[in-house]
Amino acid sequence: MTASPTTRRKIAPAATMVIALLGSLALLFTFVTQVAAAAPPRGTDEVRASVLAQLEESPHLTATSEHGKIIPDTLEIIDETPDGVVAFAFLTTTEALGIGVQDSQGGSFGLSAPGQKTHLLKVSNAGNVYELAVRRSGSGNGYEHTFTAE
Structure with a gap:
């Protein structure tokens, strides 16, 4: 069963947005991890x-x-x-x-x-x-x- 062209036109932008959002969250997580690892120890x-x-x-x-x-x-x-x-x-x-x-x-x-x-x-x-x-x-x-x- 295939989706109608109208349905595909509605789903494609939503799927693209979800992928873009997940990609930006992955980049944010990587950035925060690198900054935390590079921070000097504050000492006790x-x-x-x-x-x-x-x-x-x-x-x-x-x-x-x-x-x-x-x-x-x-x-x-x-x-x-x-x-x-x-x-x-x-x-x-x-x-x-x-x-x-x-x-x-x-x-x-x-x-x-x-x-x-x-x-x-x-x-x-x-x-x-x-x-x-x-x-x-x-x-x-x-x-x-x-x-x-x-």
């Missing part, structure tokens, strides 16, 4: 609090220093190795970019000149060498980075 609150406490105790990050004070909301744990080494980045009140590495032995951080958007840090701690390069993306708190542990 415990690790973030530990790093923040270390930074706030630093004599290099005071209101009177040339680099200013850390802005706590900008602190981001940008990478973490399986053995607990944490890489982080933050901004200060003078727009200096701070980056650092913290492991079980302690930590180290460096500050860029105010307004500079990139910074490189190489740390040697207890026989391990860590290299962190961070670039501030845009005018917000987003960071692009590479982190290697040897």
